[in-house]
Amino acid sequence: MTDDAIVRVRGLTTVLNGKTIFDSLDLDIPRGKVTAIMGPSGTGKTTLLKHITGQMRGDAGSVELDGLNVPELSREKLFELRERIGYLFQNSALLTDFDVFENVAFPLRQHTKLPEELIRNIVLNKLQAVGLRGAARLMPTELSGGMARRVALARAIVFDPALILYDEPFVGLDPIALNQVLLLIRTLNETLGITSVLVAHELAAVQKVADHVYLIANGKVVAQGDPATLANDGSPWTAQFFGGEADGPVPFQYPAGDYASALGFPGGKA
């Protein structure tokens, strides 16, 4: 692909507990665009994000971020790199010791010596963007799932990083909040030129926000392209995935033995 790919994955192969998650995966994330990664549950979308940020290492292949080969970076270099990356955890992962305000302020406090006044302004600004400025003094346990997601989102963007990785940002959001979050991702991208990678299952939302979509299954990119047209490109993968069929090339079942013999019936295939 082009030179302005911020992330370049080549030949990534990862085996976890004997299960092949990635099988020589190639993928590029274009700089300054919003890229969506879709795929059935358990294909390794979260795992892919973890490879990009260096939380996990593959068994073979390379993951380049801004020209640096992530798996080979030292801990210090990796931390330096991460200061420029925002990451939204699939399960929010708010720090339960701190209230909402302090959670969002946490990266600022850790990496900058900004005056309290400025920190306050930035944090309230981000909380306002996700509609939770009034919840600044609540503790994480006092939040609903959707509120926690939005706080985690505010925390991920508090630094206005160069790259933001969202792991399922739309889960648990009501239609109003969903729209606001979509708008936020789009605005960040358009006004600040922030590259966004989002893992999501909601095709409608993805179509609104993403410039490019990858469909991952069986450890490979099985389809990619414009979100508006991808669903109807005629390939069996997209047809099944977006059509929601149980049968097709994408396995619905986690790899398992023959069902009949597992239930104890004789004469199963195995």
Next chain:
Amino acid sequence: MSSRNDNVVVRSLAQIGACGLFLLTILAAIPRSFRHGRETVRQIWFVGAMSLTIVMTCGLFVGMVLGLQLYDVLSIFGGTSATGTVVAIAIYRELGPVVTALLFAGRAGTSVTAEIGLMRATDQLDAMEMMAVDPIAYVAAPRFLAGVVALPLLGLVFCAMGVFGGHLVGVTWLGIDNGTFWSNMTATVDIHKDIVNGVLLKSFAFGIVVSLIAVFQGYTTPPTSEGVAYATTRTVVASSIAILALDFVLTSFLI
């Protein structure tokens, strides 16, 4: 690390080895953790100041019980005037550091383990990594340091309460002469042998061991509720054994 079908000895050895390596990791992270000085202060509050009530109460009762027992035994020899001396020495050299460390393991060690274990289970440690904050320097090292600082202080408070308890029983209730009680004590108790080598050195050593075990167990907890439950139990069991075994070793060197 150890696999499930290793026997107990191999598993324990693997745990001790991993624990030792973890100590090195923490020590290496301590210079970086100074950036998080506030967090250390906060942890001293949680593990130290919050343990004061239990430590003070127990210290008082231990001193009172010792006072009663010693008065009873020493009166056989007509030596009740030595009650204060023996209470002080027994508390400074053994009961103070050991009982405080055991209480500390139960009160603060378990909560540190459970807290870090839950942070692990809810991805908070990973989240910190992603925010380029080293969880060893931000979570493990401050709690470790806080324990190492807090335990000697708690030990001193325990001892002071113990002597007070001994005085309460011996002088106020049983009528040993106040001047005799103190003068015999001050004549015999040695600041170097009993306080520095007794309370301070032992508490410091126990502080290192208990904090290390608590932080290690939390950090290596399997991310499940069952895992956290087991880890807290292991903290208490391992700390208790380590405290008493180490006490024997230290005593045999110091005496």
Next chain:
Amino acid sequence: MTQRRSYAVGTGLFIVLGFAALAYLATQTTSVANTSRGDTYTIDTRFANVGQLKVRAPVKVAGVRVGSVQAIDLVPGKEEAKVTLAIDESHKDIPEDSVATIYTSGLLGDQYVGIQFGQSKTPVKEGGEIGLTRPAQQLEEMLGKFFGGGSAPDRLGGTFHVTGSFTNIGGLQPGAAVKMAGVPIGSVESVVVKPGAVEATVTLAIDKRYSQIPDDSSAAVFTSGLIGSQYVAIQPGGSPEYLADGDSFVLTQSALQLEDLIGKFLVNGSPSENKPGAQGAATDNAGKK
């Protein structure tokens, strides 16, 4: 942040409380002066009896600690103990005609060396000697010789044997110490009652280094400390002849019934300085100079 500051204040209070406890323990329950360390010089003294004095015991002037006992030896060929005192450099002005006395602090307490200044303008030199001493016998004599203590010495130079007959040996056990002038010189080898005899025969194994014991010396069974074990004390006589291997003591003194005597003394345990005072050797030396 108020929340943060409150932690800091609370933690500060906690730390201050801990150090307050340390200060309290150090100043109220110990004698801080017990541990002055630093450069010292030595002075030799000789005592007829060092009693229970131990190495590292304090040396005090007017009740203030100025040093410690560095070594206790028996003067070769004499029935005298040589005690080497290590005095802090800061106390260089001890007159050479001072008197060194062994006191007991408290009834159960340890013994220490007290120095009372003389009139001389010349101080004792480093490595010099204080000639005037008073031994540690007062309390023992008074209480019926109950105090002493210490263990049997290593028999490096070989031993020779002497025996003594006692009408009552109390709780004396083989292995118990044999002392002269308070210094252990041997141990009890056996305690037997010969068939037909009414007295117990005690065999003492005495270090060859201490072979010059006058043959008219007496042996007595003493108790070391109030609840301590018993030992044999040898009180030298004046004869020019010495005891040889296989000889026996002419004079023996059997064990006293400690319990009868001691009860009267201990009913109201008394503070430190009373004992030497009661004996008349010194009075309240803490307030003197």
